[in-house]
Amino acid sequence: MALRFSDPTVLPSDITPETVFNNRRRFISASFASSSLILLPNARADQVANKSKASLDFKESEFSTDEELTSKHDATTYNNFYEFGTDKEDPVKHAHLMKTQGWQLSVEGEVHKPKIFDLDALLQLAPLEERVYRLRCVEAWSMVIPWLGFPLSSLLKMVEPTGNAKFVEFLSLHDPEQMPGQYYNVLDWPYIEGLRIDEAMNPLTLLTLGMYGHRLPNQNGAPVRLVTPWKYGFKSAKSIVKIKLVEKQPVSSWNKASPNEYGFYSNVNPEVSHPRWSQRKERRIGEFFKRDTIMFNGYGEWVSELYRDMDLTKYF
């Protein structure tokens, strides 16, 4: 008869799920393998970085579209990430300067149980799902990207928002040495974004840790970012360090920079044009012909309820 030792202080919910356990071992062994690559004389930084982005296990999601994926090359070389420069090719060129090891995400504010999460804790917080979402940039181009993450609501439920939590504010990394674009005040740094609490709790809102089956590349907002597919892309904050539950509506960076052009809600809406260009059409990257833009980027089924009584021309 085998003796079993049970530690009564370990709760069932503390037990690491097997898939996550395997993930961590794979991550650690992949990190070992990749660090040995540094010894190779011609190992390029991006090759090393790619190898250490271990592949992740995930389950599929009912929220995924079956449209054709944008190529990983396009999705990782054509980015708006002004922290690294304002050209589309700047992020892939300079994002290697950002260090994601030891990253901490602080969740605080109007919550009963504020907590600081490291990446391991985030990876084991909830089972990872692959969500193939459309991403529609305010500049009128779009992509289809297979994100990996879990609903933001899972994270928020853990910290127990108080009754005063009406909005969620997201702050991104602010360190010009790692993000040299921040030496220029093209926007007020750090990058700030915000959602109403019900938008944040919506099942579509994804706390994102990976894409294309691997951890996020730096230029796509590593190591943890937000994806809100029914809003213009700039609402999907990247490289988040702090999530704060607040009572008053946050002032997002683009709204601060140009209040008549970038509203707090910024829901994808072909009927409401940007002051300088129309939003009726978009160019799907990889396609030649433009396509019509769809209300809420086609996610109205899950989000139109949130705005039932709102004038979306006024609250753009």
Place this chain on the structure above:
Amino acid sequence: MFCVALSCFPLLYLIFKGANQDLTANPIEYVSQFTGWWSLTFLIITLSITPARKIFNQPRLFPLRRTFGLVTFSYASLHMAMWAFVDQLLDVEAIFQDVTQRPFIYLGVGAYIGLTILALTSRWSIRRRIGERSWELLHRGIYVVSLLAASHFFILVKRDTTEPLLFCLVLLVLLGYRGVSKILSMTR
């Protein structure tokens, strides 16, 4: 002719990049931006000929005004074609809406119409026909065109206005030079 050959370099570079599939994930946007930027640059080069001629006392430079003016018109035509044909696919209704509602578009279209008029009247035969004075007056329109083009660029940029501002600055210097020398010659 040498200058014409030199002016082809940006275009050749673009074709080379296209052959290598190196036109970014959004090639239509990239080519539009590229041709627009070079139109403005050649416009500035065109406007620099007269000051250069005066400062370095090189009358030989004069014919280059027409050369670079036409190069500017060529790149601008490419830029226009990218928008009207490739981007808008000759969707007349969408084009009409854009032209009447979007300032940066009607400023750009205005600049292009100006360039077209100047290109069409750039030959000596036309110059003789409409008379020296009228021709000179007409071709002062290049100043208006340059202001329209610079404003077009400035308005369409989202946030990083460094480049448009640089262009405006250079234009100011070039136009200012003419303004100042005119005032000086009048007071002499």
